[in-house]
Amino acid sequence: MIIETPRQAATATAVGLVAVLAPMINLWRASPRDSFPLSHYPMFSARRGAHVEVSYLCGVRADGSRQRLDSRLAADGGMNQERKQIARAVRRGRSDRLARRVARRLDGRSLHGDVVAVEIVTGTFRIEDHFERPPGAIEPVDIIVAARHAVPKRGAS
């Protein structure tokens, strides 16, 4: 509907503004749920400690060494959506299934030929490492393996 009168224009704008401002109520709630396109914009406001945990994919080579794998092998929707989906799989005990699916993808697409197994891991990283080391040299200070699955036909247990 195209707005035709000043009263309609003023009302529509007032309603729009109230709708955009209303999600601020969530900021006074214990566990608010975000929405779209009316949001309380929770990004960048959570407390950060000295460490951060990230769940991600690792490929394991025959000699036992690890290499990180791109999260697009496990999920879709952009990096942050992939991150949330992998973390949720770990939280809800679905990481075995995810590891199996990624292992099959590596086999099916002939990717990372030296990788014999796929792990879903949760790494704990030091925040300061981001400023003290080059991106490729940042390693977790602790790592928990949530699931491991051999890549078919690549001879790992």
Next chain:
Amino acid sequence: MTTASIPTRLAQHLARWFFAPQSPKILAAWRITTNAWTLYYLAKRWKLIGRTASGDPRNFRPIGLARPLRRPLPPKAIEATTTLNYATTTLAGLGAWYRVTGPLNSLITLWTLTYRNSWSMVFHNDNTAVLHHAVLGASPAADAWSLDAIRSPHGVTGPEPSWRHGWPLHAANALTAATYFVSGVAKLRGPLGWRWANGEHLRSQVAVDGIRKTALRPHDTGPPRPLIALLDRHRWSWTAFATGSLALELLAPLALVDRRIGRLWSISAWSMHIGIKAVMNITFRYHLSANPYLPFLARTRT
């Protein structure tokens, strides 16, 4: 002056500002840029939208318009609505049958982006674009420079300046300012409160984001970012960056008070997103395009 006259005078001032006449060409230009940007944005995401819609149903977290859905729709249905979105965006951009395609386009764009955001993560950079489409869809944005205008008695340049072409730009500016204001209040209501402005949190957020990229995109991390190293050598610059961002968000409503303040604020907001891109490598695509700030640059006729 009586006390009762103050609200009346305020209301009159507000009405003069909100209903100031504007050329239909200004609104038409913004209709064209907004729809051109949206078409580009959605066209680049054809595969992403399709793959997301085919994802594991357990990751489906419907929000907003999609909330009544109990399970994901068939991917083919999403392909169909996305294709329809391309068509409506093109027609709205061209200003063809705008009385139908304008409102329809704002609804379908809302649907496409809501569904895309219903898979575990809400991308807040899409919010403002959807709100701006809602304003454009409800306004006579195709009175000039459109296929409809060519067929109208006024011709392609449209009718005389009118309030009908001014209020949508003010409404869009008010909605833009409101989103920034909510974002600023969210930071103050977070666990740090006003301490958010000292920059330590922002510094940690930059690190968290960089570490996540290192873990999830191991082959795209690229070389070390010299700008981050520079900022970290001068730790006060984190405070300056955080304080500036927070002030920009909380003071956003002031951008509506005066045209010059509005221009200064919009350029500052755009610069902030360039800074976020440079430091955090987070791309607020709609904001970086500068399109949300164009209505702040329009000259108001009084």
